Amino acid sequence: MFVSPAYRYRGQVLTILLTRHGHTEVSDPEKYLGRRIPAALSERGRSDAVKLGERLQSVSIDRVLSSPLDRARETAELIVGDRGIDVETDERLIEFDYGAWEGIPVPEIEERVPAEYALYDANPAIYHVGGGENGIEAARRALALIDYLLDW
Numbered sequence: 001m002f003v004s005p006a007y008r009y010r011g012q013v014l015t016i017l018l019t020r021h022g023h024t025e026v027s028d029p030e031k032y033l034g035r036r037i038p039a040a041l042s043e044r045g046r047s048d049a050v051k052l053g054e055r056l057q058s059v060s061i062d063r064v065l066s067s068p069l070d071r072a073r074e075t076a077e078l079i080v081g082d083r084g085i086d087v088e089t090d091e092r093l094i095e096f097d098y099g100a101w102e103g104i105p106v107p108e109i110e111e112r113v114p115a116e117y118a119l120y121d122a123n124p125a126i127y128h129v130g131g132g133e134n135g136i137e138a139a140r141r142a143l144a145l146i147d148y149l150l151d152w
Contacts, residue, residue: 022071049079
């Protein structure tokens with residue numbers, strides 16, 4: 001998460017740029033990859049992060065927050081490049097907890113536990129995915145972070 005200084009200095013607009021961590025060594029095939037499985041960035045993920053940093057070079061960034069997971073922190077550091085901005089980690093940005101579904105390809109989840117997948121698909125806000133968290137819990141973390149940034 002990259003925070004623009006416009007909010008602090010003008011007191012009017014908080015600009016937040018969000019990006020996801022880069023492609024990882026275990027991203028293919030598509031699977032639920034949350035907080036439980038360590039996954040290093042792939043060369044593609046590193047390259048994409050550097051390119052994004054280059055595209056954002058003209059954007060004024062005051063603060064950088066990252067999930068504490070290595071793949072997210074490394075992505076942020078590559079985007080920051082040589083700007084001299086420290087990457088802060090914040091637990092509220094940690095990836096979704098997919099519980100027992102983590103690391104399993106999506107079609108396999110649909111095949112293994114079709115009834116559970118149907119419940120999740122119907123209402124991800126309330127269904128605790130694989131025994132992990134639900135969308136409401138993840139949203140609460142996000143809102144707590146926004147409250148923190150507004151007080152910053």
